[in-house]
Amino acid sequence: MHSTDRELIARCLAGDAEAERALYDTHVDRIYRLVYRMAGDGDLAEDLTQDTFIRAFERLDQFRGDSSLATWLHSIAVSVTLNGIRKVKRIGLRTTDLTETPLLAAEARTLPPDLRTRLFQAIDALSEKLRPVYIMHDIEGYTHEEIGQTLGIPTGTSKARLFDARAKLRAALAPFAGDYSA
Amino acid sequence: MTDHPSDDFDEMLHDVARDYNRPSDVPRERMWSAIQTARARRPHTPVAPWRTRRVWLVPAAAAAVLLIGIAIGRAYEHWSAAPNARAVATTKPDSVATPTQAPVKEPPGMPNAVADATHRADTIPPEAPRSTPNAPRSTPKAQPSTHSEPFAGNSASMAYQLAVVEHLAGTEAMLTSFRAAARHGEVDAQITAWARNLLTTTRLLQASAADDPTMKRLLDDLELVLVQIAQYRSAGPHRAEELELIEHSIERRGVIGKLHTNTPARFQRAGT
Numbered sequence: 001m002h003s004t005d006r007e008l009i010a011r012c013l014a015g016d017a018e019a020e021r022a023l024y025d026t027h028v029d030r031i032y033r034l035v036y037r038m039a040g041d042g043d044l045a046e047d048l049t050q051d052t053f054i055r056a057f058e059r060l061d062q063f064r065g066d067s068s069l070a071t072w073l074h075s076i077a078v079s080v081t082l083n084g085i086r087k088v089k090r091i092g093l094r095t096t097d098l099t100e101t102p103l104l105a106a107e108a109r110t111l112p113p114d115l116r117t118r119l120f121q122a123i124d125a126l127s128e129k130l131r132p133v134y135i136m137h138d139i140e141g142y143t144h145e146e147i148g149q150t151l152g153i154p155t156g157t158s159k160a161r162l163f164d165a166r167a168k169l170r171a172a173l174a175p176f177a178g179d180y181s182a
Numbered sequence: 183m184t185d186h187p188s189d190d191f192d193e194m195l196h197d198v199a200r201d202y203n204r205p206s207d208v209p210r211e212r213m214w215s216a217i218q219t220a221r222a223r224r225p226h227t228p229v230a231p232w233r234t235r236r237v238w239l240v241p242a243a244a245a246a247v248l249l250i251g252i253a254i255g256r257a258y259e260h261w262s263a264a265p266n267a268r269a270v271a272t273t274k275p276d277s278v279a280t281p282t283q284a285p286v287k288e289p290p291g292m293p294n295a296v297a298d299a300t301h302r303a304d305t306i307p308p309e310a311p312r313s314t315p316n317a318p319r320s321t322p323k324a325q326p327s328t329h330s331e332p333f334a335g336n337s338a339s340m341a342y343q344l345a346v347v348e349h350l351a352g353t354e355a356m357l358t359s360f361r362a363a364a365r366h367g368e369v370d371a372q373i374t375a376w377a378r379n380l381l382t383t384t385r386l387l388q389a390s391a392a393d394d395p396t397m398k399r400l401l402d403d404l405e406l407v408l409v410q411i412a413q414y415r416s417a418g419p420h421r422a423e424e425l426e427l428i429e430h431s432i433e434r435r436g437v438i439g440k441l442h443t444n445t446p447a448r449f450q451r452a453g454t
Contacts (some may be wrong), residue, residue, distance in 0.1 A: 029210075037204075046216075054217055058224075122201050173195060
């Protein structure tokens with residue numbers, strides 16, 4: 001465990017409010033981005049990010065330092081988010097109306113009209129195993145090592161899942177490949 | 183033209199995918215307020231040392247030792263009752279005094295029957311049968327051995343025996359916990375306090391084990407190891423070296439092995 005992490009955790013466990021805020025400020029941006037990418041909804045992303053930090057503060061005494069604090073927080077975030085998405089899907093509140101995505105309309109001008117929508121739907125349709133790996137690696141730029149530690153899988157499994165995810169997306173977008181064929 | 187998508191197509195997908203669920207600005211303050219509010223609603227207490235997972239090992243081990251002690255005590259009570267009953271049953275027809283019992287000189291003027299009764303009350307153990315003037319002396323095997331087995335016999339020695347067994351089991355549990363914690367270099371104050379308590383008991387038991395060389399040697403070894411653990415300070419500057427010395431001491435004396443093998447062996451011997 002990094003020494004600054006250790007000090008920060010020790011201060012948090014001692015009830016230091018400034019240390020808690022420092023921990024939050026250090027990690028919240030990256031966690032929120034990942035949660036938002038996976039949840040696809042601002043309100044839901046906020047709720048899940050809050051839940052992530054609430055749980056993290058509650059369980060900080062259980063953090064053993066086997067991985068970095070960032071990895072530990074990301075593990076909680078992914079777990080919380082996947083559970084949250086499952087719950088939302090169960091009660092049918094989640095909409096997949098991707099036309100609400102802010103940048104969608106602006107960039108749609110330069111691409112085939114359905115490609116963007118089809119790609120986003122295809123990412124949505126990826127399985128629970130493939131989607132986090134694809135989002136973390138190809139969209140958010142995490143390394144396979146970071147993904148492996150966060151998801152609790154070997155690095156090789158992360159690579160294999162990314163390969164599968166890309167293949168599925170290519171297959172889903174095959175009708176649009178004609179314009180780009182070699 | 184091929185049916186395979188080109189690198190350009192993959193790159194285009196990759197670029198477009200970056201817009202997938204693109205996050206808005208991070209609402210830091212709003213989320214922080216919500217987190218604080220939610221945490222304030224929940225009963226929050228500062229994390230006490232005993233709440234950490236590792237520290238739970240100590241009371242859990244203590245509870246396990248207590249249960250083992252109770253189980254051993256009950257088993258010992260059960261097993262020791264049967265041989266005593268058999269001894270009484272086999273010696274009753276012969277009804278003799280102890281081999282060391284000297285012939286009784288009756289006080290002048292005292293009737294034989296009264297003198298006999300008085301003598302028996304003073305010298306014969308409660309479980310010994312009544313003697314008759316013409317009865318042969320008892321055979322040694324009919325008498326419980328009091329020299330080779332200092333703990334067997336009356337209830338006081340039984341209690342001592344149980345205390346020893348329980349103490350040895352407790353010490354073994356503490357040493358196991360200590361070694362587990364020492365491997366991570368995280369021996370906390372609870373373990374050293376536990377060692378101090380065991381050290382006190384060890385010294386008390388040492389005083390009563392003078393006529394049992396095996397037990398005395400074991401208790402001496404335990405005392406030395408327990409002293410080292412009790413004096414260990416986790417905040418000390420040379421804690422790694424100290425832990426290594428203690429570990430070396432445990433290994434060199436073979437304390438764990440002795441505890442593991444000696445306790446059941448002694449217990450079994452006392453029960454026969």
